[in-house]
Amino acid sequence: MTDYEKTELVNAFYQLRSGADMITDMANFHMDYFNMDNIDANQMDIHFNLPNEQDKEIFLVWHRMLMFETEQAMQAINPKLSIPYWDSSADRLETSPLWEEDFMGSFEDNWSLNRNFGHDGLLPSPQSITNMLQMSDFFEFSNFFERQLPHSGAHRWVSGAMVTSASPRDPVFYLHHTFVDKLWHDWEETHDASFYLRTDMLRYDGTYVFDGETLPLVNPNSIVDSRALGVFYAENGLATLDNYIVSNTHLPEELFYYRFTIQAGDNFIAAENTTSHLQSISEVILTPGFLAESGSNFRASIDAETTSLLARNNQQQYPREKKPFDDVELEQVWLWSEGEMDAKDPAVVMQTFPNPFDNKITITLNKKKDCVVEIYNLTGALIKQEFFEFTDIIEINDLYGLAAGTYVVKVVDANGETLVAKKVVKM
Amino acid sequence: MMKTIGVALLLLMLSFLYQEELNFRVANKTKHTLTHIRVFGTNLQGELKPNEQSDYYQTIYNDFTEEAILMVYVEGKNYGIYVPLSQRNNRVTYIIDSIDTINRNILIRMQVDE
Ligand SMILES: [Cu+2]
Numbered sequence: 001m002t003d004y005e006k007t008e009l010v011n012a013f014y015q016l017r018s019g020a021d022m023i024t025d026m027a028n029f030h031m032d033y034f035n036m037d038n039i040d041a042n043q044m045d046i047h048f049n050l051p052n053e054q055d056k057e058i059f060l061v062w063h064r065m066l067m068f069e070t071e072q073a074m075q076a077i078n079p080k081l082s083i084p085y086w087d088s089s090a091d092r093l094e095t096s097p098l099w100e101e102d103f104m105g106s107f108e109d110n111w112s113l114n115r116n117f118g119h120d121g122l123l124p125s126p127q128s129i130t131n132m133l134q135m136s137d138f139f140e141f142s143n144f145f146e147r148q149l150p151h152s153g154a155h156r157w158v159s160g161a162m163v164t165s166a167s168p169r170d171p172v173f174y175l176h177h178t179f180v181d182k183l184w185h186d187w188e189e190t191h192d193a194s195f196y197l198r199t200d201m202l203r204y205d206g207t208y209v210f211d212g213e214t215l216p217l218v219n220p221n222s223i224v225d226s227r228a229l230g231v232f233y234a235e236n237g238l239a240t241l242d243n244y245i246v247s248n249t250h251l252p253e254e255l256f257y258y259r260f261t262i263q264a265g266d267n268f269i270a271a272e273n274t275t276s277h278l279q280s281i282s283e284v285i286l287t288p289g290f291l292a293e294s295g296s297n298f299r300a301s302i303d304a305e306t307t308s309l310l311a312r313n314n315q316q317q318y319p320r321e322k323k324p325f326d327d328v329e330l331e332q333v334w335l336w337s338e339g340e341m342d343a344k345d346p347a348v349v350m351q352t353f354p355n356p357f358d359n360k361i362t363i364t365l366n367k368k369k370d371c372v373v374e375i376y377n378l379t380g381a382l383i384k385q386e387f388f389e390f391t392d393i394i395e396i397n398d399l400y401g402l403a404a405g406t407y408v409v410k411v412v413d414a415n416g417e418t419l420v421a422k423k424v425v426k427m
Numbered sequence: 428m429m430k431t432i433g434v435a436l437l438l439l440m441l442s443f444l445y446q447e448e449l450n451f452r453v454a455n456k457t458k459h460t461l462t463h464i465r466v467f468g469t470n471l472q473g474e475l476k477p478n479e480q481s482d483y484y485q486t487i488y489n490d491f492t493e494e495a496i497l498m499v500y501v502e503g504k505n506y507g508i509y510v511p512l513s514q515r516n517n518r519v520t521y522i523i524d525s526i527d528t529i530n531r532n533i534l535i536r537m538q539v540d541e
Contacts, residue, residue, distance in 0.1 A: 031531060034507045038465035038498040047507075048494045112530075120511050147490055156509050165507030166531055 001084060002259055002281070003374075006103050007382050012074045012081055013107065013171045020211035022073055026066060027161075027168040033202050034165035044202055047165075050143035057139065058201045059146050060184045060194075061220040063177045065204050068229050069215070070174055072250065080257040080279075080303075085179035085233065086172060088154045089126045094118065101380040104172050113170050114160035121156035124149035133186060138193050151180055182233040185226045194224035234260045237282075242266035242289070246274040246296070253277060257303070265289040270298035279303050361409065363394040363420060369413050375400065376408040383407070399426050449488045450518040453497070454480035454538075457526045463500035466510065466521065468493035483518060497521055497535060502528050511537040 001009075017023040036043035046063075049056040067083060074081040091098055094117040099105050108115055129150055135141040145151050154176040155162045161169040168174070188194050199219045206217030223229055227244050234240075239256070241264040246254050254276040256262060262280045265287030270276050272295035278284050284300040292298040365371070368390050375384040384400045399407065403426075410421040455461050455475040464471040467486050475481060486493065497510045506526060513519045518540040525534045 028531070031507065032505065034505070035494075035496065035498055036505070037468075038463040038470055039500060039505065048496065051492060120509065143491060147494060152509065163509045164533055165505075 003102075003382060003385070005081075005084075005259065008078050008081055009074075009084070010103060010106050010381075012077045015077055016070070016073055017111070022070070022210065023169060023171075025210055026070070027166045029203055030066075030168050031165040046202065047146065050139055050146070054139060055197045057142070057196065058198060058220055060142055060180070061196060061223060062201055062203070064181050064184070064223060064226065064229070065201070065218055066168070067174060067178050067181055068231070071231075075251070075255075079251075079253075079255050082257065083174050083178045085182050086154070086175035087179055088123045088157070088176065089129050089150075092123050098172075098175075102382055104175070106379075106381060107171050111161075111169065113162075115162070115170070116159040118157055119159040120163060122149060122153055123157050124153045129183065133183065133190065135187075136191060136193070138191070138195060141187060141191075145180070145183070150183065154179075178233075181226065181231075185231075185233060188224060188226075196220035196224075230254055230256075232256070234258055237261060238263060239280075241268045241278070243268070245269045245271050246276040246298075247271065248274050248276075255279060258282075261285065262300075263287060264300075267291075269293065270296040272296055277301065361396040361399070361424070363396075363411060365392040365394070365411075365419065368392045371411050371413045371419065374410045374412065375402065376410065378406055378408070399424070402426060447488045448485070448516060449513075450483050450485050450516075452481045452483045452518075452520050454520050454522045456522055456524050457501075459501045459526055459528070461499050461501055461523065461526075463498065463505075465496075465498040467495060480520065497523075499523065499526075499533070501526050504528065504531060506531070506533045508533050508535055510535065513537065513539060517541060 013023070030046065033045050035047045036045040037048070044056055047059060049059070071081070071083050074083065086098060097103065099117075107113060128148070132141065132144055132148070132150055135144060154172075155167060158170065158172060158176075161167055162173060162176075184194070199221065201218065201220055204215055204218040206214065208215045226232070230244070230250060232239055232241050232244075237260045239258040239260050239262045241256060241262060243266060246269065248254060252275060254274070256264075256277070257279045259281045261282045261284075262278050263285045264278055265285075266289040268290050270292040272293045275297040276299075278300040279302070281303045283302070286300065363373075369392075370390055371388050371394070373384075373386045373388065373394060373396060374382055376382055383402065386396075386400075388394055394411065396409070406423060406425050408421060409424050411419040413419055449467060451466060453464055453466065453471060453475065455477055458477055460474055460476050462474040464475065464481070466484070467488055469484055469486055471481050471484065488495075495510050495512055496507055498505060498507050500506075510521055520538040520540055521535055522538055523533065523535050526532070
């Protein structure tokens with residue numbers, strides 16, 4: 001993921017947790033209806049209905065709707081956002097960038113999650129997932145999936161809130177359940193055999209109200225193909241959009257935004273009187289079978305904003321950047337206040353100009369180049385960034401209006417090299 | 428050759444059976460009275476007052492039909508948590524250390540008894 005996507009996603013989780021607090025609402029709902037068999041075996045619940053209670057079974061489809069509800073709320077914050085998936089069979093280390101302070105690590109203390117990696121059990125192996133996808137009976141597949149490591153592994157391995165029925169409190173729940181949902185999609189693409197005995201489900205029964213809005217009535221059988229929700233999972237740097245008719249059912253403009261290459265064809269139809277937009281920070285390819293009907297409002301574009309150097313620095317499939325300060329010494333603290341200071345660097349000169357009206361930091365580079373200024377707080381979270389095109393003088397006024405406190409100012413060039421990183425104290 | 432495979436299969440099946448027989452009980456170290464306790468798909472009898480523990484329950488655990496989950500009902504709320512599994516055929520006690528009814532948190536641990 002790009003820094004932009006990570007920052008936006010983290011911010012979106014924090015936003016969902018504030019105000020009406022959708023995160024807590026989902027965690028409480030998931031907990032209240034997790035499994036009712038200890039109280040009343042006839043009561044509807046979400047988990048562990050197979051193999052004997054097929055008439056109550058909604059595990060995969062219910063979590064699909066929960067991911068969709070979450071993603072819609074995120075897209076109301078930023079239409080470019082979608083929930084990435086955590087492939088727990090491949091991304092298995094607690095040193096993974098997934099857990100760093102600028103991403104999922106950000107929530108550990110702030111939300112009291114008490115994660116304890118590897119405390120209780122293992123993550124699934126890639127082979128176990130391959131084997132599972134070969135099962136042919138839907139209920140057997142779903143039962144195996146729910147109970148075995150492909151689903152339960154991540155809950156147990158992360159531990160803390162994730163090992164309890166209030167697991168939606170941990171943002172990684174959503175990254176895990178999009179992976180679960182992607183695997184169900186992969187299975188359905190091969191077997192085309194998903195079905196439910198129920199035609200209704202909890203929360204999405206047309207009566208549940210959250211934050212003044214009544215959630216829709218959803219028949220589980222109507223969304224066994226994830227296309228029904230306009231969801232396409234990218235893999236190996238490619239998002240393949242096929243067999244889909246734009247309908248604007250959920251949004252007035254359907255935006256398919258990926259950092260990966262988008263390939264749309266094979267009966268992807270932008271229908272008359274609909275509005276849709278394919279946007280990539282890499283490339284968009286239209287192949288035979290793609291159709292934008294006359295009367296449709298269709299666009300394909302490259303996202304120039306993040307194609308800048310931020311994107312070029314982060315082209316790996318997984319977020320694999322180092323921690324922001326791994327590569328730099330920060331022993332030198334600059335007090336940014338009245339009457340301070342100066343420092344010398346062979347390549348870079350960084351100065352602050354105290355001025356009663358216009359506090360500013362000036363950074364002078366030894367030659368003109370593209371660069372990004374990044375401001376971090378001391379936990380390593382990226383707070384601000386600004387792109388400077390082909391320049392040798394960078395001026396930052398009033399530290400972007402940030403509150404008094406200690407920050408790290410970092411300048412990175414187009415090759416990802418850190419030109420300067422200094423602690424500054426804003427009085 | 429066939430004989431070797433046969434013996435290996437038999438050992439494999441025995442090792443599965445060996446692992447599937449579970450003996451567990453539940454201990455309540457919280458300040459609450461716990462009702463509707465369920466572990467491995469088995470509903471426990473009665474309730475547990477603070478510092479009480481249940482009798483041992485024996486079950487043949489099959490991870491396709493019984494979930495390694497502890498459910499417990501406290502002050503109008505139902506709590507669920509995955510329980511650790513003993514690697515060997517031990518008797519174990521699942522100790523419920525605390526239930527925070529304000530923040531809806533539950534903490535448990537497994538004690539191997541023998
Ligand atoms: Cu769940």
